[in-house]
Amino acid sequence: MIIAYETLKKNPPLVHNITNYVTVNDVANMILATGGAPLMSDDSSEVEEIVGISSALYINVGTLNGRTIESMIKAGTKANELGLPVILDPVGVGASTLRNEAVETLIETVKFSVIKGNISEIKAMVTNAKNAGGVDVQAEDVVTDGNLDETITFLKGVASSLKCVIVATGAIDIVTDGEQTALVRNGHPMMAKITGTGCMSGSVIATYCGANKERIFEGTVTAMVVMGLSGQYAADKTERLGEGIASFRTYLIDSMSMMRIDQLEEGAQIELQ
Numbered sequence: 001m002i003i004a005y006e007t008l009k010k011n012p013p014l015v016h017n018i019t020n021y022v023t024v025n026d027v028a029n030m031i032l033a034t035g036g037a038p039l040m041s042d043d044s045s046e047v048e049e050i051v052g053i054s055s056a057l058y059i060n061v062g063t064l065n066g067r068t069i070e071s072m073i074k075a076g077t078k079a080n081e082l083g084l085p086v087i088l089d090p091v092g093v094g095a096s097t098l099r100n101e102a103v104e105t106l107i108e109t110v111k112f113s114v115i116k117g118n119i120s121e122i123k124a125m126v127t128n129a130k131n132a133g134g135v136d137v138q139a140e141d142v143v144t145d146g147n148l149d150e151t152i153t154f155l156k157g158v159a160s161s162l163k164c165v166i167v168a169t170g171a172i173d174i175v176t177d178g179e180q181t182a183l184v185r186n187g188h189p190m191m192a193k194i195t196g197t198g199c200m201s202g203s204v205i206a207t208y209c210g211a212n213k214e215r216i217f218e219g220t221v222t223a224m225v226v227m228g229l230s231g232q233y234a235a236d237k238t239e240r241l242g243e244g245i246a247s248f249r250t251y252l253i254d255s256m257s258m259m260r261i262d263q264l265e266e267g268a269q270i271e272l273q
Helices: 002-010 022-036 045-053 066-082 096-111 119-127 146-164 187-191 197-211 218-241 245-257 261-267
Strands: 016-020 037-040 056-060 088-091 114-116 165-169 173-176 181-184 270-272
Touching: 002 197, 002 218, 002 261, 016 022, 016 045, 016 066, 016 197, 016 270, 022 197, 022 270, 056 066, 056 197, 066 088, 066 096, 088 096, 088 181, 088 197, 096 119, 114 119, 114 146, 114 197, 114 270, 119 146, 119 165, 146 165, 146 181, 165 197, 165 218, 173 261, 187 218, 187 245, 197 218, 197 245, 218 245, 218 261
Parallel strands: 016 037, 016 056, 056 088, 088 114, 114 165
Antiparallel strands: 165 173, 173 181, 181 270
16 A cells, blocks of 8 residues: 555646546545546547546546447547556446446446446446445445455456456445455545545546556555545544534545545555455
């Protein structure tokens, strides 16, 4: 983790985002807070050029439409040609036919370095299961210590099949490349109370992977730790000052921008398997 953190600080990446309109401003600000530079472009006539000057590509299907599907495919294909990390956030997959078909086409067309979603989204992505939870994890899918082993086995199979790093987010974040697996227990329940923490997490992964192209697994684990720690620090300040979730959102970005290497070393709650 320390190497991934230091590499990012020495070589700030430019991250191209084709992302959710609901959270685009938060995504841009979180990339800046992490230490990267955001570029938000989704017009098909320029995405290949934008990828050409970028260090990583983040694709988020949260507010999907026919116009951006074309842009995602063009940008992803170009990023593959250039050897850039491409991160997919299949938000709400399983909720509609359009979403299912778009994600299926993206996975068939583009080689992704990392795919991040909640466990319901990951299941829907590979089994075509209906996801009645929309963008939220379904109650029956919630990962606990009781079903952790079988969940890890399932996710390792997905990672091996798709030849990428899979991240299943939740109270326990699971990161696996099919061989090595990391359980990240950082974070705070307040992170689920505001829109966009999932999108921000994806952008942090893209930022770390953009700076650590040869260490995708390590970069992804580091990203999940710093995001979780930022949530913990933000929640502590919010509660201490007796404030609400709008303040928490601000403190979340603040905490990321002020993250120190000693906080990362001392606060990381990781179990490697």
